[in-house]
Amino acid sequence: MAAFDYKALNGQGKQVKGVIEADSARHARSLLRDQRLMPLEIEAVVSKTSNQASSGFSLFKPKVSVAELALITRQIATLVAAGLPVEEALKAVGQQCEKAKLASMIMAVRSRVVEGYSLADSMAEFPQVFDELYRAMVASGEKSGHLEVVLNRLADYTERRQQLKSKLTQAMIYPITLTIVAIAVVAILLAAVVPQVVGQFEHMGQQLPATTQFLIAASDFVKDYGLIVLAVIVLAIVAFNRLLIKPQFKMKWHTIVLDLPVIGKVSKGLNTARFARTLSILTASSVPLLDGMRIASEVLLNVKVRAAVEDATARVREGTSLGAALTNTKLFPPMMLYMITSGEKSGQLENMLERAADNQDREFESNVTIALGVFEPMLVVTMASIVLFIVLAILQPILQLNNMISG
Known part of the structure; x- marks a missing residue:
């Protein structure tokens, strides 16, 4: 029997939807009539989703969180x-x-x-x-x-995985919101507030301070080219995402990400934690180690780490131990490698992988907390510096004017 999605009219003339099991579409219509429903549309669930998958159109694919x-x-x-x-x-x-x-x-x-x-x-x-x-x-x-x-x-x-995703989302909401608000405030100041204030100094007939001239130039640039710059940024993001489709560019970019000071450590921690967790549950479920490594490599987000794990899988297939193969990648933390090697020697690889995964999860959360702890004060200091510069650029001509009047 197969499952069919149906739309039908009941005895009151209202349209109803549902799923019915039948041997064929004709059998499904017959079953609906037996239920005193007038069938309007009958479509096999599997064939419908497979057709959508082959066409690449994903709007009506079943979305499951x-x-x-x-x-x-x-x-x-x-x-x-x-x-x-x-x-x-x-x-x-x-x-x-x-x-x-x-x-x-x-x-x-x-x-x-x-x-x-x-x-x-x-x-x-x-x-x-x-x-x-x-x-x-x-x-x-x-x-x-x-x-x-x-x-x-x-x-x-x-x-x-849902809890980790939720923690990351909650952790990123504040800095992202703060960044957007900061950029918007500076843009509004330069485009609307600064011209009205600084414009009052143009009749002074004296040369304005360098900071005020720079502020006026920045304000004019934002007014004249702000929307163009925004459009260029959006196009650059779109173009960058399209370039990421190309395997060679994606590999280069992910390699660069791993070498970045703070982001690289967070990315490496996320991928190694995911690998350890996935391999631990596969090993606990009696999946062979080589198959487990292959499947675990496919859930990694960074293609550089994925390629390293695939290379480690090939080494294990040739007879190298799991700990030694992962050590050669130079991507996994020493504590995790030590625990895996210890698990192999003691015959407790399953338990040690689970402990390594727990340890990596804790370390990843700690790295994210540290990264956000560094980013947020840096953003606040940057915003305060920009606002201070704007205030000084406005106050300097006022002080000059007061000196002229008092002199």
Whole structure:
């Protein structure tokens, strides 16, 4: 059976939407008529999403947030642990979903399971929701017979990722807002306030101080070319994002990012923490080490670190230990390398990877806190310096005028 999205009219003439399971579109229409509904549109969920994926149009693809994915995973794990078959657990979760598109996706996965496909293969119909990491862990859980345990680990992982994302978002709101407000205040001062004040000094007939002349020139530039500069900045950002599509440029840029004083440390910490966390849950789910390293490398954001991990994977395949292979990358912190090497020697790699991941998460949060702690006072000092310069540039002609009158 397959899942179909439908639009139909009920007995009162109102349009209703939903998901129905049927062998074909004709069977779906028949089932709707049995429910006293007049079918208007019938469309298979899987074929619809695959067509959208092939066309590259993503507006109507099922959008699932990290929090929703964690909730779905936790619900499926709980129902499977309670002894329900996978298809029944999926049906129950799909019926509880408030979002129609999310319910359609889950019912489509269920229809594939009913046809005889594994849960991991069924989820492969929606790669934009269930990535390779997710599917690999589900596949390992199905093979080992501990699907509920693996799903609970996945739920923990997605919830932890959501918490980290939330912390980063909250941490960045204040400095971004402060930066935007600071730029806007300076622009308004130069474009609207300064010309009215400084214009009063033009009739003095004497040469204005250098600071005042510079302020007038800056004000004129903002008035004449401010919008042009803003447009150039926007175009530069768009062009830069397009250049990032090219692998060679992206590699060069990510290499530069890793070498930056503060940002580089934060970026390196984020990627190494993500690698350690991903590899730890894959290893705990009985995924082979080489497959785990390959999958973990694909979730890294920095392509330079990703390439280094791929090179380390090749070294491990040739017989090198994991600790030695990661040491050769010169990107991972010494404490993490020591813990991994210790885990390999003691046969406790799974536990040591988890501890290394926890340690990296704490270090990453500490680096972000330090970076923001440095940035915020620097921005305040910069703003205060600019305002002080504007005030001095305005006061100097006034003091000159007072000296002329008193003289």
